[in-house]
Amino acid sequence: MVSSPVRRLAGALHRRPGLRLAGLLSAPMAWLLVAYLGSLTVLLLSAFWTTNEFTSQIEYVWNTDNFAQVLTDPVYRTVALRTLGIAAGVTVIDALLALPMALYMARVARPGSRRLLLVAVTAPLWAGYLVKAYAWWVMLSHGGVLDWAGGSPGFGVPAVVIVLAYLWLPYMVLPLYGALEQLPGSLLEASADLGGRPWRTVRSVILPLVKPALIAGSVFTFSLSLGDYLTVQIVGGTTQMLGNVIASDVTLNLPMAAAVSCIPVLLIVGYLLTVRRTGALENL
Structure with missing residues (x-):
């Protein structure tokens, strides 16, 4: 019972x-x-250990030398600022490209064409990361497609921004498309009846309503760009980001790699807290 x-x-x-x-x-x-x-937690704890310079063995002695070096060494500060700038640039570029694309797909294109456009946007997600990155390496290299089209930016920070913006663009388009598709058409009609021009309608009606989706997409593009390191190795030339520094330190100096890893974690947490203060996440 x-x-x-x-x-x-x-x-x-x-x-x-x-x-x-x-x-x-x-x-x-x-x-x-x-x-x-x-x-x-394990990552944070291991950052307080040290590595023996002669044996390369980890010494479980608690100290803050790794964090002190990260904060005082100008190399780490330069790489961190470069990584932050690249992530912010990729996010802005994807937002500027994704908004008109999503707007056309959701409000202008016919239903049949809309499905084809969705397939076109999501199809690159099925391709391998390295395949897409090396395809851009071919296009950016000397004698590549961009050379024929009028000039390639070469390998460096501009190439990294271009490739990362291409890789993460679908993550910005899809949230905006979902928000714009649910946007009531009566609001757009009311704006037009009141004499609002297309740009005024976008700025005063559409943007405030799709702001949560735009912020959601920015979280993806910003965080993915901040932690990327393979694209930099392929098209970055001599450019380094935090991911490259962490990857190079993992096998030689694990505690230092853990200390450097705290930088992108803090940047992501700071970005999420900033976004949360705007109140946009509450409407997602």
């Missing part, structure tokens, strides 16, 4: 499906939190 507390719990789950769903998701969410927060 089932005890009365068990029967009461079963009855509560039957009457409240939301409670039942929360119970089913609690274990995976707890495991995700443990795995994610646990790995970050």
Whole structure:
């Protein structure tokens, strides 16, 4: 016979499906939190260790030398600022490109063409990361397609920004497309009836309503660009980002790599806190 507390719990789950769903998701969410927060904790703790200069063995001696070097060495400061500038530039470029693309797909294109455009936007996501990066290497190299078209920027920061903007553009287009597709057409008609020109309608009506989607896309493009390091190795020339510094230090100086890894983590947390203060995340 089932005890009365068990029967009461079963009855509560039957009457409240939301409670039942929360119970089913609690274990995976707890495991995700443990795995994610646990790995970050281990990363932070290992940054307080040191590496023996002669044996390259990790010495479990607590100190803050790694953080002091990261904060005082101008090389790390230069790389961090360069990485932040590249991530911000990629985000701005993707926003400027994605908004008209998503607007045309959601509000102008016919339903049949809309599906084809969605396929065209999402198709690059099915291709391999390295395939797309090396395809851009071919186009940017001497004698490539861009040379024939009038001049290639070569390998360096401009090439990194171009390739990263291409790689993460779908992550900006798709949230904007979803928001614009749900935008009531009556608002656009009302703006036109009141004499609003297309640019005024975009600036005063569309942009405020799709701001949460724009911010959601920016979180993807900013964070993905901030942690990237393969694109820089392929088309960056001598350019370095934080990911390259971390990857080069992992095998030689793991505690220093952990200390440098804290920089992008703090940048992402700071960006999310800034976005949260705007209130845009509450409407996602």
